[in-house]
Each structure stands twice: as C-alpha cells, then as structure tokens.
Amino acid sequence: MICDFLKTCCADPMKFLGDWFVLLPTIVLLLAAAASVVMRNLIHAALCLTLSFIALGIVFIALGAEFVGFVQLLVYVGAVAMVIVFAILLTRPDQLSKSGSAFSGLGPAGGAAVGFVALVALLGFIFTSPLAKKPLPAPVSAPVADIGQALMGDYVVALIAIGVLLTAALVGAAVIAMEDKQP
Amino acid sequence: MTLQILLAISAILFAFGLAATLSRSNAIMILIGIELMLGAANLNFVAFWRFSENPSDLAGILFAIFSIAVAAAEAAVGLAIIILVHRRIKSVEADDASNLKG
Numbered sequence: 001m002i003c004d005f006l007k008t009c010c011a012d013p014m015k016f017l018g019d020w021f022v023l024l025p026t027i028v029l030l031l032a033a034a035a036s037v038v039m040r041n042l043i044h045a046a047l048c049l050t051l052s053f054i055a056l057g058i059v060f061i062a063l064g065a066e067f068v069g070f071v072q073l074l075v076y077v078g079a080v081a082m083v084i085v086f087a088i089l090l091t092r093p094d095q096l097s098k099s100g101s102a103f104s105g106l107g108p109a110g111g112a113a114v115g116f117v118a119l120v121a122l123l124g125f126i127f128t129s130p131l132a133k134k135p136l137p138a139p140v141s142a143p144v145a146d147i148g149q150a151l152m153g154d155y156v157v158a159l160i161a162i163g164v165l166l167t168a169a170l171v172g173a174a175v176i177a178m179e180d181k182q183p
Numbered sequence: 184m185t186l187q188i189l190l191a192i193s194a195i196l197f198a199f200g201l202a203a204t205l206s207r208s209n210a211i212m213i214l215i216g217i218e219l220m221l222g223a224a225n226l227n228f229v230a231f232w233r234f235s236e237n238p239s240d241l242a243g244i245l246f247a248i249f250s251i252a253v254a255a256a257e258a259a260v261g262l263a264i265i266i267l268v269h270r271r272i273k274s275v276e277a278d279d280a281s282n283l284k285g
Contacts, residue, residue, distance in 0.1 A: 026192045033196055033219055037203040042211060049215050056222050060247075063189075063233045068247045072225070075251050080218065080258045087262040088211055091269040104208030104278045111206025119198035126190045134186050140238035147248075150241045158245075162252045169256035173263035 022062045029055035042088045050081040064140050067147055189230035197223035210265045210275045214258065221254045 029052050036048035053076040060069035106114060151159050196219055203216030225247045232243025269275050272282075 023188075026189075030192065030195055030199075033199045033222075036215060037199050037207075037219070042209065045212060045215060049218065052219070053222070056226065059226065060229050063229055065229045065232065065244055065247070068225070068229055068244055068251075071248055071251055075255050076218075076222075080255060083258060083262055084211065084215065087265055090266055091211070091275045103206050104276065106205045108206050111202040111204075114205055115198040115202030118201055119194055122194035122197070123191055126187055126194060131186070134234050136185070137234060137238070140233065142232075142238070142241055142244050146239070147241055147244060150245055155245050158249060162249055166252060166256050169260050173259040176260070177263040177266045 022059060025055045025058040025062060028052075029059060043085070046081065046084050046088055049084070050077055053077050053081060065142055067142060067144050186230060186234045189233075190227065193223045193226040193230065196220075196226065208276050208278055210268070210277050210280075211262075213277060214261045214265070217261075218254065218258065221250065221257075225250055 032048045032052035032055060036045045036052060039045040039048060053072065057069045057072040057077070060066075060072055103111070200216040200219030200221075200223065203219065204213050205216075207213055207216065228243045228247040228250065232238065232241075232247075235243065265275055268280050272279055274280070
C-alpha cells in the first residue's frame with residue numbers, strides 16, 4: 001500500500017500534491033517573512049528574509065514562471081541577501097540603539113496597526129472583485145526562448161533602460177560608499 | 184486554487200513589509216521591509232500572468248524580471264547610503280540621522 005502511494009506520488013507529483021505544490025512554499029514564505037519582521041537580531045532577520053526569498057522563488061517555479069523563479073533565486077538569494085548581510089557586518093552597532101529599542105517611528109503597535117488596516121483594505125478589494133474568483137487555468141509555461149525574443153523585440157527599450165539604470169546605480173553605490181580621501 | 188488566494192498571500196506579505204518599514208528603527212530593517220513589499224508586487228505580477236486569458240503574452244513575466252532588476256539596484260544604493268551614514272554618525276538608526284548637514 002505504501003509502495004502504491006509512493007509510486008503515484010513519484011509518477012505525477014503535480015497531480016498528487018495539487019494546490020499544495022504552490023501553497024506549501026507560500027506558508028514557508030509568510031512564516032519566514034513574519035519572523036524577519038519581528039526578529040530583534042539583525043543577522044537572524046536577514047537569514048529569515050533569505051528563507052522567504054527562497055520560498056518566493058519556489059512559488060514562482062511552482063506557478064510555471066521558471067525563469068522568474070531562477071532569476072529570483074540568483075539575484076535575491078545570491079546577491080541581495082549577501083549584500084544585506086555584509087552591510088549588517090560592516091555597520092555592527094557598538095551599542096544596540098541610543099534609546100535601547102528596536103522600534104521607532106510609529107512603534108510596534110502603530111506599525112502593526114497601519115499594516116493591519118492596509119491588509120484589511122486590500123483583502124476587502126480582493127474578496128469582492130469578480131476578477132479574482134477565476135479558477136486555475138491549465139498549466140502554462142513561459143519558454144526562455146520566448147522571453148528572450150520578447151526582451152529583444154517589444155521590450156528592447158525597457159531592457160536598455162534597465163541596463164543604464166543598473167550601471168548608474170552600481171557605479172553610484174561604489175562612489176557613495178568610497179572612503180573620503182580629503183579630511 | 185483561485186487567484187484570490189495568491190492575491191491574499193501577496194497582500195499579507197505586503198502588510199508585513201509595510202509594518203516593518205514603518206515601525207523598525209534600524210535602516211537595514213527598513214530596507215528589508217521594502218524588499219518584502221517588492222516581493223509581494225512580484226508575486227502579484229506572476230499570479231496575474233498565471234491566471235491570464237492569454238499566457239503567451241509574457242508582459243507579467245517581463246514586468247517581474249524588470250522589477251527584480253530595479254530592486255537589486257535599489258538594494259545596492261540603499262546599503263551604500265547606510266554604510267556612508269554609519270561612517271559619518273556611527274549609527275544606522277534612522278532617528279539618529281536627523282541632521283541634513285551631518
């Protein structure tokens with residue numbers, strides 16, 4: 001019986017797991033995001049953020065957008081998370097904070113309240129919209145060749161603009177973070 | 184599985200990011216909140232593409248890719264500014280950086 005169970009599971013994991021193939025990583029995503037928001041320790045927060053990026057990439061792959069999923073894993077998990085960890089290590093505070101609190105601005109209650117109000121407003125729109133009640137269409141895929149054709153065709157101006165933006169941003173970041181030579 | 188579930192997940196993720204951005208005092212935590220909100224936007228792009236009538240139109244995918252590139256540029260510049268501020272005032276707390284002429 002267990003053999004049959006494993007056989008059906010391995011033969012067609014998409015069918016066997018169904019919606020859970022998408023829903024399981026979203027649960028991990030939300031838990032990791034919540035943990036990264038409430039953690040006091042910055043390194044722990046950054047590692048939870050990395051876990052949520054990984055889960056988000058898996059959600060993209062499960063939805064059929066493999067290219068976006070792998071770009072997400074490469075750019076966020078590979079680059080952004082590492083840069084955040086480096087920034088935390090370079091700016092290690094000598095003492096936690098002058099006020100001794102990890103919160104400022106609206107404070108934890110205010111931040112949670114604003115987040116909750118925004119969430120209720122968004123969910124109100126989402127659950128009353130007729131558009132959102134659509135069932136899942138048949139599995140689709142976005143071949144990388146088609147994405148490349150689109151990038152070189154209709155979206156070539158946007159691609160060049162993104163290239164210029166990335167170059168300017170990275171050169172600007174290097175200039176900003178450079179040591180001041182003059183006293 | 185409907186579009187509603189994915190949009191609701193994305194809304195929850197956005198709310199987490201918004202709460203972190205508005206309430207945390209450390210500038211790096213503010214940046215982490217912004218990254219979470221951008222992730223929620225990307226999830227929306229991909230979800231709308233997945234549920235679209237015409238999935239061969241790749242606009243949703245391409246918007247998600249461009250948004251990831253913009254987020255990477257934003258993270259690089261933001262962290263460079265944080266490192267510069269830390270060098271000037273020896274703190275990364277947003278409340279301590281209150282002087283424009285630093």
